[in-house]
Amino acid sequence: ILEKLRNPPPLFRPVVSPDYAPLECIQLMKQCWKEQPINRLGFDEIFDQFKNINKGKKTNIIDSMLRMLEQYSSNLEELIRERTEELEIEKQKTEKLLTQMLPPSVAEVLKVGGTVEPEHFDKVTLYFSDIVGFTTISANSEPIEVVDLLNDLYTLFDAIIGNHDVYKVETIGDAYMVASGLPVCNDDRHAAEIANMALDILSAVGTFKMRHMPDVPVRIRIGLHTGPCVAGVVGLTMPRYCLFGDTVTTASRMESTGLPYRIHIHQSTAKVLRDLNVGYKIELRGKSEIKGKGVEETYWLVGKEGFNKPLPVPPEVKS
Template sequence: MDLGVDAGFVLLIFLLVIGLILGGTALAFHLRRQFQPVQLMKGPNKIVLTMDDLTFIHTQNSKKKMDDSRKSMSDMKSLKSVMVANPENSNVAVVEGDWVWLKKFPGEKHAEIKQATKTAFCKLRDLRHENVNLFLGVFHDCGIFAIVSEHCTRGSLEYLIRNEDMKLDWMFKSSLLLDLIKGMKYLHQHEFPHGRLKSRNCVVDGHFVLKVTDHGYNELLEAQKIIREPMKPEDRFWTAPELLRDPAKERKGTFRGDIYSISIIMQEVICRAAPYCMLDMTAEEIIKKVEKPPPLCRPSVSVDQAPMECIQLMKQCWSEQPEKRPNINQIFDQFKNINKGRKTNIIDSMLLMLEQYSSNLEDLIRERTEELEVEKQKTDKLLTQMLPPSVAEALKTGVPVEPEYFEEVTLYFSDIVGFTTISAMSEPIEVVDLLNDLYTLFDAIIGSHDVYKVETIGDAYMVASGLPQRNGNRHAGEIASMSLDILSSVGTFKMRHMPEVPVRIRIGLHSGPCVAGVVGLTMPRYCLFGDTVNTASRMESTGLPYRIHVSVRTVQILHELKEGFNLELRGKTELKGKGIEDTYWLTGRTGFNKPIPTPPDLHPGASNHGINLDEIPEERRKKVQKARPGQTM
């Protein structure tokens, strides 16, 4: 029993000793890393690069050669034609086939890299985020000391927003700003204030992803004991006012100062212009006013250039009191809310759109097909309003339309009595409105009859029945019924500009054979030819106001139809080119109850073509006579 206790005690002592040995080894390794000189000059952890590691590129050489070299980094012969071993004149180099950018530190000669600088750089090199530019090493050779970082092909944010050829919508702008905020959030979470944040040290790669660079620059200057060069006033636009008043804080940078810098970059991106570009002051005057308010000096941004929430966030970030500025986490949350939680990364947005388009492709095709069918129907309807459907279909298919002979049709002609006088008393636009209103009324009426509107020429309105579709001998009855409806509607029609002046029409009808065909290739017209057309026109021109003048042949067909049309013998009428013939007035039809206007009394010898000037308002007559002196009505 005692032996068992002793064995357990010995085992416990043994485990404690092993633990102390292992713990001491780990502690010693950690202390050695922290306090012993850093050996990173060679091997996989090498951070100090020399001329043996870099091949500098002469940026003044042909851009075409550089582009060709980028396409094939293995082709070292072509690459050497654009590379020189002269680091003093170049900031671009190639390391192991990758393009890099050098940020050179001020000073003539740097004899050595201090141990504190190496330690500080090791911390910076461990920062890895998609929106933080990766530090690859430090270059120290030929007396030059520089940070070596990833090369972003699209240059700085400052260059991008000043490039007028690049179109930036709000999605593009918000993507860049969100990248900036995410990069700064990562740095602040790792306790790294930037201290010198500007649009010119935010770089954009080939995928339009923004990366923050130059972080830790102030710390490296302190570690290397490098004397700072004085900053120009235009380089301090992004510096917070409390840092402008305290050079010691300005050298180190603060988290709240970074927030102020973000707000100025937001103004640049929103306006696509330099900081304070809207102020008519020099850089020295602006910095002086920002450093010593009142009054408070800040950029001015129009509310229509960005969402109101974004402008309010920007103004919070440049608050005069640092403690009132939101921290980076609050900025990130607010900016996400501005975009309603949508992804604003440009590449992600493009991929998302492609996925959505692919998944909805069938629906889109169906919708577009339906829209195409609707537009086709509209086009077909318009075409059939200009040409008979059979003719329109033949023209669409390229089939020639042959002239067609119709044994018998009935034609309708009408015009406005005194149209010349009305036109003289009216403005051109008023004449157009008159004809449009009147013929729109006629078009609505003919839709309820088996007729075809041939054309309108000026105030003349021509309609046919029996073509292009034959309808037996019903053509005369259709035209007669339509004429009564039109005459009834004209009795209550009023002109817009002269409502007190009556609009009277003459109507002429005639039946007979004719030929119909399409004339012309440009704006083809469906035209009627033959003596029937001429006679129908003569029936209209020899008629009287508010009267339907009918030829003998049409009267014969109406009697055959036995539809109760009321016809009165006018008597002998001379028709030009036809001689003297009996003609009739169509006055009504059995069952037709619509009012028909009463024809005016015409004294013997009076013309049936004019309008009494006494019916024209005196004010209008005087106005027209004043505008057109010497013109007789």
């Protein structure tokens, strides 16, 4: 330190935080270490200035310490308040992310350290969709272009499902899975909610364009099925809310045996929609071979009374 003081430049002086002393004292200190000795204050001048700072009052070291402690306490309270606000904002972000990954009711149980028991639902309606020719699109695209395609498409789907009483279960590659009637039961509205959502998604896909191949249409197949299933949380690291049962398998088969730009529905879903009697337009497809189920009659959902959004024209069904 002595060498640095003896051999400037640069000038070597202490760095004093404003929290350490009153501002007048810090300014007085700086006057005392001026570079030119003639400009520095003498002891009498320092004593006089201290009297001015203290307004003529006699002070001792204890008073100074108490004053500094009060100032430090005040600063600490402000710092704690700021940190608490920041912590609350981060907590809200974490909770929002958690409720996006799991149903809110399930997330609440996990947050308090509880376990989520598997639950059986008598009747739910499931939605599956995927992109027709996705393998070919992927083969002719860069990896980042495939990611952008799926991100754009699923962002569009996510915006649509927010308008319906449904729960997005998961996405696997180009497959998109949604359920209604769980984890919160909604009587027989589950089939209507999924049907309305499927029509909205099909309408939106009709005008969807890929960024890197705007002239190539994105055609999706949609399959719906209604029935019982079991739902529960699986895993500790990145827990997932998963559905199990024959209904899940059949809904997936309805999608895979469907056709582009069409909503393929099982007779169980068709029955619920007809019983609701709110104007769903359903056409008989005929008997279809469903893997693991045999031959069953299936239907097309082609519209609904009062649904005025344009739907893409599907290819003709070959007999």
